[in-house]
Amino acid sequence: MDRIIAAALSGGCNYADLYFENTLYRSLTLKDGAVASGGVHVDYGVGIRSLCGGKCGYAYCENTDFPDMLKAAKAASSIALYPDQREWKGFGPSKTSAMEDKAAGLWEMADNRRLMEILELLESKLRARDSRIIKVIGKISGSDSYIMMYNSLGELRCDSRPMGSLNASIIFSAGQDGPDGASRTENRSSGLSFRLGPEMFEESMVDQLVDTLCSGIDRCLEAGRPKGGRMPVVMGAGASGILLHEAMGHAFEADFNRKGQSIFCDKMGQQVCPKGINIVDDGTWTDNRGELRYDDEGIAGQKTYMVEDGVLTSYLHDRLSASYYGVEPTGNGRREGFRYPPIPRMRLTYMESGNDCLEDMISSIDKGIYVDEFSNGQVKIGEGDFTFYVKSGYEIENGRLTRPIKDINVIGNGPQALSDIVMVGADLKIDNSTWTCGKEQSVPVGCGMPSVKVRELTVGGE
Amino acid sequence: MNTIGIINENEKVLCRACMEKAMECGASAVRVSLSKSIQNSISILDGEVDKICYNEDRSIYLNIYAGGRYGCYSTNRLKSKDLDSFVDMAVQTTALMAPDPCRGLPMPHTKATACTDGCELELADPSYHDISQESKIAAALAAGKIGQSYESLECEYSDNMDDNYIIDSDGFEGRHTESSFGFCCEIVIEDPEGNKHSAYKWTSAPFHKDFKPGELCRQAYEEALSQFWPKPVSNxxxxxxxxxxxxxxxxxxxxxxxxxxxxxxxxxxxxxxxxxxxxxxxxxxxxxxxxxxxxxxxxxxxxxxxxxxxxxxxxxxxxxxxxxxxxxxxxxxxxxxxxxxxxxxxxxxxxxxxxxxxxxxxxxxxxxxxxxxxxxxxxxxxxxxxxxxxxxxxxxxxxxxxxxxxxxxxxxxxxxxxxxxxxxxxxxxxxxxxxxxxxxxxxxxxxx
Known part of the structure; x- marks a missing residue:
């Protein structure tokens, strides 16, 4: 490895690292009443990164034969032909210590019959719970990743990263007996995902998923769209963390700030939301999808306060941005796999609990919406304009929840929405759905939130 | 004769060996796909080279049908020994699935013919391998500069060569070779009140001669400029x-x-x-x-x-x-x-x-x-x-x-x-x- 590192440093690069990965993905799908398809996918290789000041050369090879790795290292080191004229502080050894390696079972060795039985149990419980369900799709996915990282500082880190998910979609129809008197077909999806091996499955997990999916059927069949426009929005505890992820989290990622692209790039140390609000990105939450013993640059997992008492206190850093800002890396250097160089990414992002209660938030609103299920979101980093898609919620009229709503987009501006958070509940909930963030590369993340009231957002509607 | 693509005869033989191995292990039908690509990208940040990536990929995908059962598999570990054990595992895993009589290869008469060369649709640039890295970087630098001031201008030149080869146990053989040259840019500018406005533009072409990224950054700048002082409209x-x-x-x-x-x-x-x-x-x-x-x-x-x-x-x-x-x-x-x-x-x-x-x-x-x-x-x-x-x-x-x-x-x-x-x-x-x-x-x- 030292010889490859030497090649990656050639020409004048000041830092190089190697990222070896051996991942096995496994999946089983239940569809139309049978677990009749599945697969195994193997991904193996090494990514080699050379840094020359703040500039990056990257190459990988899909084997670990020395000549091929050497060729990739030389390709990466070609960045030295374009030296960085700016002054960089360079990289020091990482200072934090990592959590214990977890003793998870292997997805590769998981009993196929048992996994099939879980999917079959899921379907039977769903159909027993509600006869309006006409289709069920269930999927189990699991992966074992073995990572070895080595860098020009001589740091060697090894990590094993399990990940498992149970996801389900149901399609249901009210037929002629539906609440609106006409045939209506709708769908709902949900999932549970953890950084665990196949031992994660217990019947209670199946029950939880069944409950989540079925408890929303009536609401979904009755739901319509509100009259759109600007209005107060109460975001339920849990999945509403998508607001933090899109409206703030991305804009706090240090690469966007280092490049002058983020709307928050000149707001470090400033009050960005009301006092009392703390926003965290956490790699230490046990078994969460965002849990990281080490990030993908070998920095130990840690808990990072981005906002403390309403003040922006830290961006999310990889080694490169930490060097640029002269701070310690925060363990947010992540990548989809060996084919990608690391960039700052979120892990588990949440807001800490406040002191308010959900009932008070709702009762304080004459006309607005309450939302608690989401499917996707997006942000424009420069302007800070974010959106998220609401799958389920209610209208609020005269302080009470009234008509169910669904299939509406909500749009706002990150800094404005942050400063418009006027109530924070004492009910932080971490949502364990299968969240994946797609900034250039896909990585597993988590999100959480207490109930919050936002003074005003723009709501799509009729 | 495909002289542009990156799949060689040995790799075709490897695909055929996978198919034969799967049939020997008990598969009733098999489709094997080999996907290879070269990806080259050069990022330009604020007018300077910021990141260079060069990569070559190759993976084999197996669709295995065995006894009315089905599974889909892939690996990028293509040494014969690794592949043999992978194919063996794939067929065994397929046997564990529930039977599904609808699974199988498509009917032979529906499949394409005269598609084995890969260049029939003329989507691969014969000059792809002759374009030097220096000229790509020079072109990227030239396209990634504009005269106006901005907060951030990030551009990426990329080129790809994708080569895909498919065979199945009913005798189908097909190949598709395609190149592309792309350029994208994202600009962030500030209005006089300090509000940021951004714009993103991209272009691509299968052939280098048709690839014209020159005006893209200027167009992105103008689009960002056009967003100054937005106003609401009535609902x-x-x-x-x-x-x-x-x-x-x-x-x-x-x-x-x-x-x-x-x-x-x-x-x-x-x-x-x-x-x-x-x-x-x-x-x-x-x-x-x-x-x-x-x-x-x-x-x-x-x-x-x-x-x-x-x-x-x-x-x-x-x-x-x-x-x-x-x-x-x-x-x-x-x-x-x-x-x-x-x-x-x-x-x-x-x-x-x-x-x-x-x-x-x-x-x-x-x-x-x-x-x-x-x-x-x-x-x-x-x-x-x-x-x-x-x-x-x-x-x-x-x-x-x-x-x-x-x-x-x-x-x-x-x-x-x-x-x-x-x-x-x-x-x-x-x-x-x-x-x-x-x-x-x-x-x-x-x-x-």
Whole structure:
């Protein structure tokens, strides 16, 4: 490895690292009443990164034969032909210590019959719970990743990263007996995902998923769209963390700030939301999808306060941005796999609990919406304009929840929405759905939130 | 003779060995696909080289059918010893699945023929391997500079060579070789009040000679500049013109709804729509699937089934579903292909036979409304077609842009939206795989 590192440093690069990965993905799908398809996918290789000041050369090879790795290292080191004229502080050894390696079972060795039985149990419980369900799709996915990282500082880190998910979609129809008197077909999806091996499955997990999916059927069949426009929005505890992820989290990622692209790039140390609000990105939450013993640059997992008492206190850093800002890396250097160089990414992002209660938030609103299920979101980093898609919620009229709503987009501006958070509940909930963030590369993340009231957002509607 | 692609004869032999090994292990039918690519990218940040990436990929995919059971597998560990044990494991794993009589290779008569060279559609640039890294970097640096001031200008030049080879145990053999050269840029500028505005542009071409990134950064700058001092518009129903660069967002849900798998799962708002007039007579969607030298063209889909040019929606009538071999057996529907290759919308404007229709023509015809230059998030419910999208763009009056929009949303139902279809331009982006021009619709709910 030292010889490859030497090649990656050639020409004048000041830092190089190697990222070896051996991942096995496994999946089983239940569809139309049978677990009749599945697969195994193997991904193996090494990514080699050379840094020359703040500039990056990257190459990988899909084997670990020395000549091929050497060729990739030389390709990466070609960045030295374009030296960085700016002054960089360079990289020091990482200072934090990592959590214990977890003793998870292997997805590769998981009993196929048992996994099939879980999917079959899921379907039977769903159909027993509600006869309006006409289709069920269930999927189990699991992966074992073995990572070895080595860098020009001589740091060697090894990590094993399990990940498992149970996801389900149901399609249901009210037929002629539906609440609106006409045939209506709708769908709902949900999932549970953890950084665990196949031992994660217990019947209670199946029950939880069944409950989540079925408890929303009536609401979904009755739901319509509100009259759109600007209005107060109460975001339920849990999945509403998508607001933090899109409206703030991305804009706090240090690469966007280092490049002058983020709307928050000149707001470090400033009050960005009301006092009392703390926003965290956490790699230490046990078994969460965002849990990281080490990030993908070998920095130990840690808990990072981005906002403390309403003040922006830290961006999310990889080694490169930490060097640029002269701070310690925060363990947010992540990548989809060996084919990608690391960039700052979120892990588990949440807001800490406040002191308010959900009932008070709702009762304080004459006309607005309450939302608690989401499917996707997006942000424009420069302007800070974010959106998220609401799958389920209610209208609020005269302080009470009234008509169910669904299939509406909500749009706002990150800094404005942050400063418009006027109530924070004492009910932080971490949502364990299968969240994946797609900034250039896909990585597993988590999100959480207490109930919050936002003074005003723009709501799509009729 | 394909002298451009990157799959060699030894690798073809490897694919065949995989297929034979799987059959020896007990598979009743097998499809083996080898996918190889070269990816090269150069990032330019604020006028300087910031990142260089060079990569070569190769993976083998196995679709294994054994005793009425099915599994899908892939690996990038291609040494013979590794592959042998992988294929063995794959066949054994397949045997553990529940039987599904609908699984199998497509019927032989549906598969493409005369497609073994890979260059039949002339999508691979013969000069690809001769272009030096130095000249790519020089071109990227030249394209990534503009004279105006900005907060951030990040550009990326990229080129790819993709080579895909498919064989199956019924004797099918196909190859598809394709190159592309791309350039994208994202600029952030500040208005005098310190508010940031950004714009993103991209272009690509299969051939280096057709690759023209020179004006892109300037166009992005001008687009960002045009967003200064946005204003809200009133809530309500408005005419909406969607620019060609983002109009495929409104075709995607239709394509998804015409997918046989969506229909089989009752997740299609176009369920049982074949032959029915569900769209206005002026709406024509066509699959220009095999046009030589154009991005998106292909001779066969991932099952090896031949693709065909033809109408998807003609004069508002649904003419084609996308039904793969599995879905066809499962539903009894006629097998077609798994999806469109190069869908295009034919131009139309009221009270005119014009075939050359620009965005300006459409805005002039519509008079006033909203012109959408980009979407920000949102989604469409596949079961009923209800959608809600974040939009960016401008208000226009008398056919002319008046001001940029503050954050806004458009909300509705796909069938109702297309029921109010007013116009389609002839301005689809030449480099895009989906040839979707500027589109106009009346009575769209806008919220700001």
């Amino acid at each position: 309500g129903k408005k005419t909406v013109v969607v620019m060609a660069k983002c109009a495929s967002r409104l075709i995607g849900p239709i394509i998804s709804a015409l997918d046989g798998n969506s229909m089989q799962q009752k997740l299609s708002f176009l369920q049982d729509s074949m032959g029915k007039q569900l769209f206005p007579e002026s709406f024509n969607l066509y699959d220009d699937a095999t046009r030589k030298g154009r991005a998106g063209s292909r001779l066969f889909d991932t099952e090896g089934v031949a693709v065909h040019e033809g109408p998807i929606i003609e004069k508002g009538v649904v003419k084609r579903y996308f039904v793969n071999s599995y879905c066809a057996k499962k539903t009894g529907m006629e097998p077609t292909v798994e999806g469109p290759s190069r869908p295009c919308v034919l131009p139309f404007i009221c009270n005119s036979d014009k075939k050359e229709i620009s965005l300006e023509d459409i805005m002039r015809e519509c008079g006033e409304g909203i012109v959408v230059s980009g979407f920000n998030g949102g989604n469409c419910n596949p079961a009923n077609g209800d959608f809600s999208f974040g939009i960016e763009g401008y208000a226009f009056e008398n056919g002319k842009i008046t001001h940029p929009l503050e954050e806004a949303l458009m909300t509705g139902n796909m069938l109702e939206l297309w029921g109010n279809f007013k116009a389609a331009g002839s301005d689809a982006l030449a480099h895009a795989r989906w040839q979707i021009p500027s589109l106009a619709f009346g009575n769209v709910d806008i919220n700001t």
